[in-house]
Amino acid sequence: NGLVLVAGGTTANEYPDNPFRATNSSELYDPASGTSTSTGFMTDAQAGHIALLLTNGLVLVAGGRNDHGSIISRAELYDPAIGEWTDTGYLNKERSSFAAVLLPDGKVLVVGGYSNSGDISSAEIYDPVSEMWTNAAPMNYATDSQTATLLLNGQVLVAGGSGGGGGLTNSVLYDRVNSTWTNTGSLNIARAGHVATLLPDGQVLVVGGNNDNSAEVYNPDDGKWTLVASMNDGRSNPSATLLPNGQVLVLGGYPGQTSAELYNPTNNTWTYTGPLNVGRIFHTATLVADGQVVVAGGDAGTIGYYNGPA
Secondary structure, eight states, rough: OOOEEEEOOOOOOTTOOOOOBBOOOOEEETTTTTTEEEEEOOOOOBSSSSEEEEHHHHTEEOOOTTTOOOOOEEEEEEEETTTTEEEEEOOOSOBBEEEEETTSSSSSEEOOOOOOTEEOOEEEEEEEETTTEEEEEEOSSSSSSSEEEEESSSSSSEOOEEEETTTBOOEEEETTTTTTTOOOOOOOBBBBBBEEEEESOOOEEOOOOOBBBEEEEEEETTEEEEEOOOOOSBBSSEEEEETSSOOEEOHHHTTBOOOOOETTTTTTTTEEOOOSSSSSBBBBEETTTSSSSEEEOOOOOOOOOOOOOO
């Protein structure tokens, strides 16, 4: 319907005594009028979760941390027709800082992440018809803060992430038909907290992570990563959005930067564009119907979770 759903996260407005406490509130932003309105409340407060628009028009929210700071396995669905949330089963493994991809058949693949026992390699599939979560083959390595990208050939590329506190160069491919993982080319730069964008030509652009300014491209034809022109600024946990003109808008990142820049794949160049009004990290960036990008929320450079009593 052209509206942008913003759900959960940590908020200082709802809990002024502790700005890092997760919330269960959600709201709708209307790009046409520039206004936000409250909508239904999730069953559980969640931060560090994933949110995906399904092919049936519902929004799946899963995983993350609750308002006690515990990592959870809860999953919920938002119905924009009635503005309400309903439970939709539980992940088989609790996870936060994980990656998720909407597959061509309408199912959802979730991979890796950080659990209450540390980094995990497990993967699972959500079926929106049965509303069931099913374990898939685990990845070849355990990681959190990685990226997952659906390639034009239907495979899923998972790249980098954090292992033992540092960035990784690993990348693997998931074959959804056979539910198998295979190693592919290694990143040139170890990364965690980076972002990945599928380019119009089918290659994948990966930038930033570990406050690095480097960028590289994955070619699915030969499974190799190639360094391309570096960004003007080093970034961790920025956002990256493919624009209708084929350029990629990358903005924000640690430590709450205001700078934004555009990558032109044709010329292999980065150019600054207008800066954000507010520095952001861990924000969201959503392309809307008129070609504009709605940037919402985020943090000015620090992040944490409430670990005390409710």
